[in-house]
Amino acid sequence: MAVEEGRDASVMCLLTNPEGEPLGAPLYLPQNIGPPQLQEIVNKLLDNEEKLPYAFYISDQELAVQLGSYLETKKVSVEKVLRIVYQPQAIFRIRPVNRCSATIAGHTEAVLSVSFSPDGKNLASGSGDTTVRLWDLNTQTPLFTCTGHKNWVLCIGWSPDGKHLVSGSKSGELISWDPQTGKQLGSPLTGHKKWITAISWEPVHLQAPSRRFVSASKDGDARIWDISLKKCVISLTGHTLAVTCVKWGGDGHIYTGSQDCTIKVWETTQGKLIRELKGHGHWVNSLALSTEYVLRTGAYDHTGKTYSSPEEMKEAALARYNKMRGNAPERLVSGSDDFTMFLWEPALNKNHKARLTGHQQLVNHVYFSPDGQWLASASFDKSVKLWNGITGAFVATFRGHVGPVYQISWSADSRLLLSGSKDSTLKVWDIRTHKLKQDLPGHADEVFSVDWSPDGEKVVSGGKDRVLKLWMN
Amino acid sequence: MAQGDYIQLHEKRYGKRLDHDERQRKRKAREVKKRSRVAQQAIGLKGKRIAKQNYKDKVQMKRTIAMHEESSTRRKVDDNVQDGAMPAYLLDRDPTTRAKVLSNTIKQKRKEKAGKWDVPLPKVRPVAEEEMFKVIRTGKRKTKQWKRMVTKVSFVGPSFTRKPPKYERFIRPTGLRFTKAHVTHPELKCTFNLDIIGVKKNPNGQMYTSLGVITKGTIIEVNVSELGLVTPAGKVVWGKYAQVTNNPENDGCINGVLLV
Numbered sequence: 001m002a003v004e005e006g007r008d009a010s011v012m013c014l015l016t017n018p019e020g021e022p023l024g025a026p027l028y029l030p031q032n033i034g035p036p037q038l039q040e041i042v043n044k045l046l047d048n049e050e051k052l053p054y055a056f057y058i059s060d061q062e063l064a065v066q067l068g069s070y071l072e073t074k075k076v077s078v079e080k081v082l083r084i085v086y087q088p089q090a091i092f093r094i095r096p097v098n099r100c101s102a103t104i105a106g107h108t109e110a111v112l113s114v115s116f117s118p119d120g121k122n123l124a125s126g127s128g129d130t131t132v133r134l135w136d137l138n139t140q141t142p143l144f145t146c147t148g149h150k151n152w153v154l155c156i157g158w159s160p161d162g163k164h165l166v167s168g169s170k171s172g173e174l175i176s177w178d179p180q181t182g183k184q185l186g187s188p189l190t191g192h193k194k195w196i197t198a199i200s201w202e203p204v205h206l207q208a209p210s211r212r213f214v215s216a217s218k219d220g221d222a223r224i225w226d227i228s229l230k231k232c233v234i235s236l237t238g239h240t241l242a243v244t245c246v247k248w249g250g251d252g253h254i255y256t257g258s259q260d261c262t263i264k265v266w267e268t269t270q271g272k273l274i275r276e277l278k279g280h281g282h283w284v285n286s287l288a289l290s291t292e293y294v295l296r297t298g299a300y301d302h303t304g305k306t307y308s309s310p311e312e313m314k315e316a317a318l319a320r321y322n323k324m325r326g327n328a329p330e331r332l333v334s335g336s337d338d339f340t341m342f343l344w345e346p347a348l349n350k351n352h353k354a355r356l357t358g359h360q361q362l363v364n365h366v367y368f369s370p371d372g373q374w375l376a377s378a379s380f381d382k383s384v385k386l387w388n389g390i391t392g393a394f395v396a397t398f399r400g401h402v403g404p405v406y407q408i409s410w411s412a413d414s415r416l417l418l419s420g421s422k423d424s425t426l427k428v429w430d431i432r433t434h435k436l437k438q439d440l441p442g443h444a445d446e447v448f449s450v451d452w453s454p455d456g457e458k459v460v461s462g463g464k465d466r467v468l469k470l471w472m473n
Numbered sequence: 474m475a476q477g478d479y480i481q482l483h484e485k486r487y488g489k490r491l492d493h494d495e496r497q498r499k500r501k502a503r504e505v506k507k508r509s510r511v512a513q514q515a516i517g518l519k520g521k522r523i524a525k526q527n528y529k530d531k532v533q534m535k536r537t538i539a540m541h542e543e544s545s546t547r548r549k550v551d552d553n554v555q556d557g558a559m560p561a562y563l564l565d566r567d568p569t570t571r572a573k574v575l576s577n578t579i580k581q582k583r584k585e586k587a588g589k590w591d592v593p594l595p596k597v598r599p600v601a602e603e604e605m606f607k608v609i610r611t612g613k614r615k616t617k618q619w620k621r622m623v624t625k626v627s628f629v630g631p632s633f634t635r636k637p638p639k640y641e642r643f644i645r646p647t648g649l650r651f652t653k654a655h656v657t658h659p660e661l662k663c664t665f666n667l668d669i670i671g672v673k674k675n676p677n678g679q680m681y682t683s684l685g686v687i688t689k690g691t692i693i694e695v696n697v698s699e700l701g702l703v704t705p706a707g708k709v710v711w712g713k714y715a716q717v718t719n720n721p722e723n724d725g726c727i728n729g730v731l732l733v
Contacts, residue, residue: 109556195561197562365562402709403701423707448560449560
């Protein structure tokens with residue numbers, strides 16, 4: 001009798017990582033163990049020196065209870081091998097923001113873009129009043145006002161080493177600024193014939209200190225610029241309509257998404273076209289890379305370490321990038337006006353890996369979580385959807401906004417998601433429970449841009465009501 | 474051969490008169506004068522018909538001219554800094570559909586409490602009771618005079634059912650009932666055809682308010698959910714007040730301005 005009970009109370013399990021590779025042989029586990037015990041087993045099997053937190057998933061659903069009760073509620077056969085996917089979690093935890101700590105006026109027109117520097121110590125915003133402003137985060141006051149543009153400042157981009165800030169305007173010129181002094185560095189970079197839609201810097205692990213960046217424009221070109229030569233190095237022409245989005249990938253390729261429904265992959269030494277990814281039936285609005293967050297923050301991580309030399313920074317960034325990427329290729333996701341998204345692996349082949357359908361309006365913004373496990377999409381159908389970042393499987397829909405969702409941003413630990421909408425609110429969503437964590441009203445009009453600082457302390461949002469709001473916990 | 478084709482045949486054989494084009498031009502030039510003389514002299518049904526046709530033509534002409542002018546004036550100016558900055562992801566989208574402004578429901582609530590209205594039409598012509606109601610004589614000998622018919626436009630809620638005739642003091646004729654109003658947003662300068670939710674206040678008296686009579690200067694509540702206005706807390710605004718600016722009973726439609 002006792003023997004039989006003992007046999008009943010165990011189940012054959014196979015632990016696999018998110019890519020599906022098994023961790024050792026299948027093993028019998030007693031049914032009364034839960035996630036904490038599984039965590040210990042995984043840590044032991046992986047020979048981790050320090051204990052890392054893990055989350056466990058069985059057929060895409062998180063395991064929150066003991067194995068036995070899970071099997072009972074889900075009526076899973078105990079005769080089959082149970083595949084348990086373990087996903088490493090961030091070892092730090094970011095507290096959700098819940099209050100507005102400062103409302104900083106200053107801009108005299110709508111705030112179009114806001115961005116924290118990669119180390120999270122500086123903040124810049126671009127506005128319709130043709131200025132770029134730098135803000136002091138400690139005193140929450142204006143630091144510098146950078147004038148020089150002739151028209152709306154549509155996008156800004158921090159270099160991953162934090163030494164430069166580049167802004168692009170509606171009249172097509174780019175200006176680089178020194179974040180320390182707020183002074184313009186050299187004359188405006190001209191070349192684009194129409195407005196700038198996006199800016200992306202070369203990852204710091206490919207070159208340190210950062211020199212090159214790529215800009216996309218409405219005129220259908222993307223251009224690579226060199227900040228020390230102060231000129232356009234390569235012009236990437238080929239798109240027949242406006243380029244809406246550009247990303248500089250970690251293996252040194254540039255991805256451009258365009259209104260001509262294609263995504264093109266460029267090589268960066270000579271500007272040759274490597275691949276063309278076709279599939280969308282309408283404009284491509286937004287691109288995201290699985291490694292994007294690491295590329296953006298470069299060498300800076302949650303510990304707040306600083307680096308003295310560029311070489312050191314490069315090494316640290318490369319280590320971070322390799323750790324993040326693992327041995328899987330970089331994944332690219334594209335959101336489009338045809339209401340769908342495609343998941344690509346551009347390094348392997350030109351066909352898509354998955355087609356992500358479900359939105360009922362155009363997809364305006366897509367973003368991978370910092371650990372690459374999740375993928376979030378903001379759509380004009382007032383919802384934010386969460387997808388599995390590796391397979392592209394649908395996970396959850398976050399409903400709550402009453403207007404189109406414009407922009408989203410992840411917290412550095414991938415546990416929280418922030419969305420800004422036309423309905424003048426920001427909302428923080430919990431990835432674990434798939435629920436609304438925090439509603440942040442306060443703006444008087446549409447929220448155009450949101451950003452969660454890489455150190456997780458602050459959230460900034462800017463919109464049509466011309467003020468910048470800082471949110472904290 | 475068909476009777477009307479002889480002229481064509483003749484023209485084919487012998488050509489047109491040498492001064493044909495000239496005559497045509499002159500005839501066309503005189504045509505206007507001739508038409509205007511006819512229009513001025515014609516009387517009766519014929520005159521009416523001509524006037525109506527001329528009016529139609531004129532409206533059509535004005536509309537065409539306006540359309541042409543609009544297409545030439547509405548040119549995008551790229552070199553000047555314009556108001557209403559938009560992020561890059563919205564630049565290619567149609568801006569005319571993005572009609573939206575700050576909503577200030579708090580202000581409106583405050584106004585409501587005070588009971589005073591800062592409205593576009595502060596004073597209205599008082600409407601006498603005789604003008605508002607028509608006395609209906611009832612009874613077998615038509616001697617009773619307690620029944621009234623509203624002679625102005627009224628709004629009747631969707632759940633209204635008439636009382637039995639014996640108890641029905643006020644009749645609101647179905648022909649004068651309205652459910653929609655053309656409401657102009659003063660800041661957006663555009664007009665929407667919106668559902669009426671209710672009559673908030675008729676300046677001529679409480680009784681008219683409760684009867685749902687809509688005259689010039691009446692405050693009505695309209696359904697603005699399709700305009701996509703939001704409160705500071707991020708909820709969609711549903712109802713908003715508007716003031717009637719025309720005489721609906723004369724015009725056959727309700728025009729108003731939104732109170733923001």
